[in-house]
Amino acid sequence: MGNSTIAAWLQRWWQRVRGPVDASGRRLRRPSVRRYGRYAALQFTRSQTQSRMLADDPDHLLIDYTRTMLAALLWAPARPRIGMVGLGGGSQVKFIHRHFPEATLEVVENNPWVVGLRREFGIPDDDARLRVLVDDGAAFVAARPGRYDVLLVDGYDETGIPPVLSTRQFYADCHAALLPGGALSVNLFAAGADAHVEHLRAVFGADRVLLVEEARMRNQVAFAWRGPQPGADAATKLLLDRQAVAVAQLQPVLDRVAASLAAHPGTTTPG
DSSP, rough: OHHHHHHHHHHHHHHOOOOOOOSSBBBOOOOOEEEEEEEOOOEEEETTTEEEETTBTTTTTOOOOHHHGGGGGOOOSOOOOEEEEEEEEEEOHHHHHHHTTTTTEEESSSSHHHHHHHGGGTOOOOBEEEEEEEEEEHHHTTOOOEEEEEEOOOOOOOOOTGGGSSSSHHHHHHHHEEEEEEEEEEEOOOOOOOHHHHHHHHHGGGGGGEEEEEESSEEEEEEEEEESSSTHHHHHHHHHHHOOOHHHHHHHHHHHHHHHHHOOOOOOOOO
């Protein structure tokens, strides 16, 4: 066995021992599933829940901010192409796949162990409308200019939002990945949330960024968009012919975001 062969074997062995790493070379933590009562939770540590679902109703959007983020669909056309950064327990993936059959989704998750738990959380297998890919979220977005009508960014690890998803360049790539008229929503549960909002305003323009607080949580959801704000009838069109369970979950948050937009000095021209 030559030296190069031995070196290659040792490298593969070391990669298996230490597990997958992120774009910076930092070792990724292996998540676990905790089941208690009616719930199942994805956790990196015992005290920190990344995602939670009702075991007997896995498509239900249990956490408030996951519903709020979907208000980005107010900007979407009839058959939207949706990109998602961060899979977690797949709450939004399951909801969209079930209730928006006209939508196509591409989801990126950098932790292969998280993707490996998709069946534990009832996430559908890939099909003509859904693809889940293992990749670095920032690189994934940067490689897809002009691809999406909606981008949903909820990329977290056990420390919070990773640095690669916190830069002005990342948000510039999100802007570029959106089609004209497209919209982005970002879950901000971080000490540095203000810096994220500043980046968004610098990239999209201050009049194309809206921050919505969650009443029962410390999360904030930031919306940013290219083009005009959605019309007054956008929520009605979005929910037309949806199942009652989808309307019940989305109608209150769509009304709340629409009211915030009505008070926002928004745009009426493309951008």
